[in-house]
Amino acid sequence: MTEFPPLPPLPPRSRGSIALLEESCTSCMLCARECPDWCITIDSHTEGVPTGTAATATTGARLRTRNVLDRFAIDYSLCMYCGICVDVCPFDALFWSPELVRAGFDIRDLDYQRDRLGALLPGVPPPPAVDPGAEEPKELAAARRRLQEG
Amino acid sequence: MSGTSAGSVELGERLAGLVEGTVKRSYGDVTVDVPAARWVEAVTAARDELGLTFFDWLSAVDELAGGFSVVCHLADPVGPAHLLVRTRVPAAEPALATVTGVFRGASWHERETFEMFGIDFVGHPALLPLLLPAGFEGRPLRKDFVLAARAAKAWPGGKEPGEADGDAAPSRRRTQPPGVPDPAVWGPR
Amino acid sequence: MASVDLPVPFPRTVDVGTRYALSVHSLGLACCAVELVAATLGGGEPPPGAGDPVAVLVVAGTVTDAMAGAVRRLYDQLPEPRYVVSFGACSNSGGPYWDSYCVTKGVDQLIPVDVYVPGCPPRPEALIDGLRQLAAKIEAGRVDA
Numbered sequence: 011m012t013e014f015p016p017l018p019p020l021p022p023r024s025r026g027s028i029a030l031l032e033e034s035c036t037s038c039m040l041c042a043r044e045c046p047d048w049c050i051t052i053d054s055h056t057e058g059v060p061t062g063t064a065a066t067a068t069t070g071a072r073l074r075t076r077n078v079l080d081r082f083a084i085d086y087s088l089c090m091y092c093g094i095c096v097d098v099c100p101f102d103a104l105f106w107s108p109e110l111v112r113a114g115f116d117i118r119d120l121d122y123q124r125d126r127l128g129a130l131l132p133g134v135p136p137p138p139a140v141d142p143g144a145e146e147p148k149e150l151a152a153a154r155r156r157l158q159e160g
Numbered sequence: 161m162s163g164t165s166a167g168s169v170e171l172g173e174r175l176a177g178l179v180e181g182t183v184k185r186s187y188g189d190v191t192v193d194v195p196a197a198r199w200v201e202a203v204t205a206a207r208d209e210l211g212l213t214f215f216d217w218l219s220a221v222d223e224l225a226g227g228f229s230v231v232c233h234l235a236d237p238v239g240p241a242h243l244l245v246r247t248r249v250p251a252a253e254p255a256l257a258t259v260t261g262v263f264r265g266a267s268w269h270e271r272e273t274f275e276m277f278g279i280d281f282v283g284h285p286a287l288l289p290l291l292l293p294a295g296f297e298g299r300p301l302r303k304d305f306v307l308a309a310r311a312a313k314a315w316p317g318g319k320e321p322g323e324a325d326g327d328a329a330p331s332r333r334r335t336q337p338p339g340v341p342d343p344a345v346w347g348p349r
Numbered sequence: 350m351a352s353v354d355l356p357v358p359f360p361r362t363v364d365v366g367t368r369y370a371l372s373v374h375s376l377g378l379a380c381c382a383v384e385l386v387a388a389t390l391g392g393g394e395p396p397p398g399a400g401d402p403v404a405v406l407v408v409a410g411t412v413t414d415a416m417a418g419a420v421r422r423l424y425d426q427l428p429e430p431r432y433v434v435s436f437g438a439c440s441n442s443g444g445p446y447w448d449s450y451c452v453t454k455g456v457d458q459l460i461p462v463d464v465y466v467p468g469c470p471p472r473p474e475a476l477i478d479g480l481r482q483l484a485a486k487i488e489a490g491r492v493d494a
Contacts, residue, residue, distance in 0.1 A: 011482070012478065012481040012482055012485050014474065014478050015474040015477045015478060015481075016474075017472070017474055046445065047444070047445055047447060048447075085442070086467040087438065087441040087442040087455075087465060087467055088438060088441075088442050088443070088444060088447060089438065089467070089469065090438055090444055090445040090469040091468070091469050110468070110471075110472065110474075110475055111467045111468070112478065112482075113464050113465060113466040113467065113475065113478055113479035113482055114464070114465050114467075115463065115464060115465075115482075115486065116465075117441060117442065117455070117457065117462075117465050119465075120441070120465055120467050
C-alpha cells in the first residue's frame with residue numbers, strides 16, 4: 011500500500027478511528043443502540059460459566075451465564091466519527107485513536123471486523139495525565155491495597 | 161441578535177396590543193402569538209410601526225393534533241431587536257395568507273414550508289416546490305411521515321445482549337428504534 | 350493569546366510517472382468540499398502533464414436525490430478513461446444522512462466508484478492518499494480502463 015502523506019503533529023485526542031478492546035466488551039449492545047448511523051453490528055451468544063464447586067452442583071443453583079462476543083463490526087463507510095459509542099460504553103472497551111482509516115477500493119474493505127478493530131489498539135494514546143490536585147484514580151488505590159494485603 | 165433586550169419585550173407587547181395577540185418569553189426569545197386572521201396585519205405592523213425591517217425566516221412546526229404553528233422571525237438590525245411572530249393553522253386543510261406582499265424574501269420560505277408541511281399560502285405568486293426532487297410524494301417534515309430507510313433496515317441495536325442474527329424467538333417482540341412504527345402497522349410486507 | 354503552529358504544508362503531488370496525466374474534477378457538494386479545497390489550495394500550478402490524459406472525478410459531499418441526475422450526467426460526459434473517488438461518508442454510503450427522505454445512499458448507486466475515502470470529513474491528506482492509491486491501481490493495470 012502506498013505511504014500516507016505526512017501528517018502535522020496531532021493532539022492525542024484526535025479522532026481518527028475507533029479501536030476495540032475485546033476483553034472488556036460484554037456485548038451489552040449500548041454502543042449499537044446509541045449509534046446514530048446504525049453502523050455498529052454485534053453478534054453474541056451466551057455461555058454457561060461453570061462455577062466449579064460441589065455446592066452448586068448439588069443445590070442446582072442457576073447456572074451463571076456470560077455473553078461471548080462473536081462479531082463486532084464498525085462500518086467506517088457509514089461512521090460519522092461522533093464518538094457516542096466511545097462515550098456510552100460502560101466498560102471502556104472502545105477507544106479513540108489518531109490513526110486514520112485508510113481508503114479502500116471496495117466499500118466492504120471499510121467494514122472493520124473485530125480483528126482489525128483490535129489491531130488499531132496500539133495506536134491508542136495513553137490517557138491524559140490527571141490534573142494536579144485531583145483525586146487519585148481508583149485503580150491505583152485499589153492496586154496499592156492489593157499489594158499491601160498480599 | 162439577542163431577544164432578551166428590554167426593547168424586544170416592549171416591541172412584543174406593542175405588537176400583541178395591536179393585533180390582539182399574546183406575548184411569551186422563553187429561552188431568551190420573545191414570541192408573539194397572533195390570530196391567523198390577522199397574520200398579514202401583524203407582520204406589516206412589525207415592519208412599519210415597530211421597525212423590524214429584516215425578515216429572517218419563516219417556517220412551520222407540526223403540532224400534531226393542534227395543527228401547525230407557522231413561525232416568522234423578524235429583526236431590527238439597528239436596534240438590535242428580534243421577535244418571533246407565530247400563528248396556528250388547523251391540521252385539516254392548513255392555509256394561511258402569504259406575507260410576500262410585505263417581504264418579497266418570504267417567497268422561497270413559503271415555498272419550502274408548503275412542500276415540507278403542505279400549508280397553502282393564499283395569494284403566493286408561484287407556490288412551486290423548491291428543494292424536493294420532481295415526483296416526490298408526501299410532506300416530509302410532518303411528524304407522521306415515516307422515514308422508509310429506518311423502517312426497512314434491520315436495527316443493529318434491536319438485538320438483545322447474547323443474541324445473534326436469526327436467533328431471536330419469533331414470538332418475542334423486538335424493540336423498535338426511535339421514529340420507526342411497529343412493523344405490524346407500517347412496513348415491508 | 351497563545352501562538353498557533355500553522356499546519357505543515359504536505360506534499361500535494363500524486364506521482365503517476367510519465368505514462369498518465371491525471372486531471373482531477375472536484376465535485377464539491379457539501380462540507381467535504383471544504384476539505385477538498387484544503388487539499389488542493391496553495392499547491393501552486395501543477396506541471397504540465399505528460400502522457401495519456403486520465404479523468405478523475407472526486408465526489409465530495411452528500412448526493413441528494415435532486416442532484417442525482419446532474420451527477421450521473423457529469424460522469425457520462427467525462428471522457429474515458431475515467432475514474433471516480435468517493436470522498437467522505439455521505440458519498441460512500443449516505444453517511445449520517447442515510448435515513449433521510451431525499452439522500453442517495455452513496456454515489457455508487459449512480460456511478461461506479463474506484464476508491465472510497467472514509468471520514469466525516471476525511472482529512473485533506475486522506476484525499477491525497479486516496480488519489481495515490483488510485484494512481485497505483487491505474488499503474489498496476491488492475492482497473493478496466
